[in-house]
Amino acid sequence: MIGRLMTMTAQPGKGGELAAVLLEVAERLRGFPGCEIYLISQDAADPDTVRVTEVWQDETSARAALATPPRADGPSPADVLALLSSPPHRTDLTVLGGVGLPTADGRP
Template sequence: MDGTGRIGRLMMMRAQPGRGSELADALVRVAEGLRGFPGCELYLVSQDRSAPDTVRVTEVWADEAAAQAALAAPAADSTAPSVNDVLAMLAGPPERVDVVPLGGVGAGDAGR
């Protein structure tokens, strides 16, 4: 990515056995902290129905700079989980797929 234009990320995280709901709850709290964050258009947390220790996050950002700013910003809520808190719940590294939002419903109707 060249840092210009909208970006999307599809994240998949596998929690340590039995910790999927805890991970999902933590990521929903992270999402709440991003509400109104400049450049965050979508941060959707989903838990896999058939494999509850698998949690997915779908992100849409105005640009790469906004996504990086969110990672660097202090949490709006001091009790919100940190990146390290989330990583400690994982059974392995998260999987990330970078995508280009083209269109659909939601996220400001991605195909501007």
């Protein structure tokens, strides 16, 4: 499994709007093959900082999600980028396990 931590800084006062758009993205990924976790959170001390914690079965699954065209009724990558004050920061992770992730034998 692989993981990513995306840290995004919204334009001043737009953190709630950014979080709402990313929650729509998360809903679109519900049930997407290989997506284990797509968690949206807002920094308690700075609501204009929004983080996305991702866990994928493998890099191929993560790339497939990025390559999927946005739905006509949902947000596009451009919608997210328009709310940012700076480029997102990506941290790649090696996922070791934890609560909420399936075990090697497939148990949740």
